Amino acid sequence: MHDPFPLPCPDWLRQLTEPFANYVSLHTLPLHIHEVLFAFTLYYAVNLIVAPVFSRYFFPQIYNSLNVRTKLNWDVHIVSFVQSTIVCVLALWVMAKDEERSEMNWAGKVHGYTGAGGLIQAFAGGYFLWDLVITVQNMSIFGPGMLAHAVSALFVFSLGFRPFVNFYAPTFILYELSSPFLNIHWFCDKLNMTGSKLQLYNGILLLVTFFGCRLCWGSYQSVRVFSDVYRAISAGEFVLEDPELGKLNNGTTIDPSAIPTSDIMQFAGDRVVPLWLAACYLLSNFTLNGLNWFWFGKMIETIRKRFDPPLGSKKPEGKEGEKEQVLVEGISLQSLPPTPSTQASGTDVDDYIGTVKVEKKSNHLEIEHMEIRKRTGEEGRPISSARAA
Secondary structure, eight states, X not given: OOOOOXXXXXXXXXXXXXXXXXXXXXXXXXXXXXXXXXXXXXXXXXXXXIHHHHHHHHSHHHHHHXXXXXXXXXXXXXXXXXXXXXXXXXXXXXXXXXXXXXXXXXXXXXHOOOHHHHHHHHHHHHHHHHHHHHHHHXXXXXXHHHHHHHHHHHHHHHGGGTTSSGGGHXXXXXXXXXXXXXHHHHHHHHTTOXXXXXXXXXXXXXXXXXXXXXXXXXXXXXXXXXXXXXXXXXXXXXXXXXXXXXXXXXXXXXXXGGSOOSGGGTTOTTOEEEHHHHHHHHXXXXXXXXXXXXXXXXXXXXXXXXXXXXXXXXXXXXXXXXXXXXXXXXXXXXXXXXXXHHXXXXXXXXXXXXXXXXXXXXXXXXXXXXXXXXXXXXXSOBOOSOOBO
16 A cells, blocks of 8 residues: 655755665665654644644633643653554554555565554654654653653554555554543543542543453554564574575575565565564563553553542542541642742652651651651741751
8 A cells, every 4th residue: 555645855954864774774764754754843832832822722721820831741742642542543544445455475574564664653753753852852741751661653654664564554553543642541630530420431441441442452563573573584494694684693584485475565675574673572471461450450450540449449538438638838738729839849749758757756747757758838938957856
């Protein structure tokens, strides 16, 4: 299936990209570089312009009261919602309309290429490129872990331009089907809708889509891609160097007679599967599946905390179940509102309290040691160690 994107790549942009693409062996990147840049610009504009304007118009009081860190997370969640919706619709459409996908054998799935699959790679690559840029710009907030995730995701999806397992680009991008519901769950907490029916129904859809798309569908497709890559590696004899890069010495080559000559294989080249390439891709895929299982357990635990038993695990309120509130200078540590100084520091409400050690002595509570980071009182005055009688 040809690339359905309505705008062709300008000749000057394609020629400008070709030297870099040839150097790193991403041979189909010049055909889709304009789509990568389009997706990157789209998501950057949503983050910088659309999300703030939309939020200030529909949620002026809540959005304007957020501190710097939460406001950034708010905008990022809007970008994630837009991106996951667009890319999942495109992927489902390509899987339904691209008839060449059904004609691919294992070799075509590893080395084959279609323009429609390249479009999915481009929009995914544009998003992860934006993710990398926004992470670098806000390293103090996102940290090195998110930076590593952005680099890894961009690397893995860029391999489709080699092309390598381009067939599986629409398949694995369907992980994102659960992302809209995850974002809605986050917004329910920020919009004071925690425990509402909307969050309950959305939480059910979140668990169902996450389990179905990431765990069942994702694990099954991982077994398929492992099998296809293994067949590609074992189909030929070992060679001393990778003809694609000319710098590596651990590759295998596929017997050309095993691959039909067609438009699908026009970029297959020498049909070499370097061991480093297979190892990097499969290890990344295995790691992501492991994280998905871990996150699913955490997701169930987090959602249950929003609702009452028996389905939920929310602790009852009242005289018996209610926790004693610790007051410092007449301010509840559990319900401090955002203040100008917390907004300027970029600290989220959930990250205010460090370590609090409380002992109950006779008729009063004595706070022996308190470490509260980046949290201030209602008048912008820092809170330090104190006693609450």
